[in-house]
Amino acid sequence: MTGLRADGLCFAYGARKVLNNVSFNALQPGKLTALIGPNAAGKSTLFRVMAGLLKPQSGKTYLDETDLDTLSSRKRLKRICFMPQFFAANAALTVFDVVMMAHKQLEGWRVSEEDMIAVARALEAAGIAHLSEAYISDLSGGQSQMVSAAQALIRRSDVYLFDEPTSALDLRHQISVLDQIKTAVATRGAVGIVALHDLNLAARFADHLLLIGNGCVLAQGAPDEVLRSSAISKTYGVEIEISTGPREDLLVHAYAS
Numbered sequence: 676m677t678g679l680r681a682d683g684l685c686f687a688y689g690a691r692k693v694l695n696n697v698s699f700n701a702l703q704p705g706k707l708t709a710l711i712g713p714n715a716a717g718k719s720t721l722f723r724v725m726a727g728l729l730k731p732q733s734g735k736t737y738l739d740e741t742d743l744d745t746l747s748s749r750k751r752l753k754r755i756c757f758m759p760q761f762f763a764a765n766a767a768l769t770v771f772d773v774v775m776m777a778h779k780q781l782e783g784w785r786v787s788e789e790d791m792i793a794v795a796r797a798l799e800a801a802g803i804a805h806l807s808e809a810y811i812s813d814l815s816g817g818q819s820q821m822v823s824a825a826q827a828l829i830r831r832s833d834v835y836l837f838d839e840p841t842s843a844l845d846l847r848h849q850i851s852v853l854d855q856i857k858t859a860v861a862t863r864g865a866v867g868i869v870a871l872h873d874l875n876l877a878a879r880f881a882d883h884l885l886l887i888g889n890g891c892v893l894a895q896g897a898p899d900e901v902l903r904s905s906a907i908s909k910t911y912g913v914e915i916e917i918s919t920g921p922r923e924d925l926l927v928h929a930y931a932s
C-alpha cells in the first residue's frame with residue numbers, strides 16, 4: 676500500500692464552509708497520524724468526508740491509487756473503519772452484542788463458535804471482558820468509549836479513523852486505548868488517524884502529525900517538526916514550549932499568551 680492521501684477537499688454545511696482545500700501527502704500504512712487542531716477546526720468533518728458519510732463539494736481521497744468515491748458504499752465501509760466521537764447507547768443490547776455486531780457487520784449474521792471466541796478475545800484485549808454482559812445503556816462515558824474502540828478494532832480494515840477516542844478516559848485508559856490502536860495499525864499494516872486534543876498524547880503515540888485550523892492543513896510531518904513550528908502557537912492561540920522528558924519523549928507545555 677502507498678497510503679491514504681487527500682487532494683483539495685472542500686466541504687460546506689449549507690453556506691458554512693468547513694473544509695477549504697484540504698490536501699495531505701500519503702499517510703503511510705503501519706503508521707499512526709494524530710489529527711490535531713482547535714475546536715471546530717473541521718476534524719470530525721474531515722473524518723466523515725473520508726469515511727464517505729459526507730460528500731465533498733470538490734476534491735478526492737485516495738487509498739493507494741484508488742479514488743474512494745469510485746468504491747461502492749459497502750466496499751468503502753469494509754476498507755475504512757470510522758469510530759465517531761459520539762456513540763448512541765440506549766438500545767437493549769449488551770457489550771458482547773454490540774462488539775459482535777461490529778464484527779459481523781459486513782459478513783452476514785450467522786454466528787459461529789469462532790466468532791464467539793473472536794469477540795471474547797477482543798473484549799479481553801480491550802480490558803473490558805468484565806463488561807461483556809452489561810447493557811450499553813448502563814455504561815459510563817469512559818466505558819462506552821472503550822466499547823467503541825473495541826468495535827473498531829475487531830474489524831479488519833485498511834484505514835482506521837478514530838475521532839477523539841480518549842476524550843472520556845482516565846490516564847491509564849488513555850494510554851491503554853492508544854497503545855491498542857498503535858499496535859493494531861502497526862501489526863495490520865493499516866493507515867491510522869486519531870483526532871486528539873491532548874498534544875502530549877499526540878507527541879507520545881503518533882508517528883506523524885496533521886495540524887488543521889479553519890478547515891486548512893497548516894502543518895504536517897514528524898511530531899518534533901510540527902510541534903516546534905510557529906503554526907502551532909498561532910493556531911491554538913497559546914504559547915507553546917517543547918522540552919524533552921526523562922524518557923526522551925517530547926513534552927508540550929502550553930501557556931495563555
Ligand SMILES: Nc1ncnc2c1ncn2[C@@H]1O[C@H](COP(=O)(O)OP(=O)(O)OP(=O)(O)O)[C@@H](O)[C@H]1O
Pocket residue numbers: 688691693712713714715716717718719720721
Ligand atoms: N451537521 C452540521 N451542520 C452544520 N454545521 C456543522 C455540522 N457539523 C459540524 N458543523 C460545523 O462545522 C465546523 C467544524 O466542526 P467539526 O465537528 O468538524 O470540528 P472539530 O474540529 O471536529 O471540532 P471539535 O474539536 O470541537 O470536536 C463547526 O463550526 C461546526 O459548528
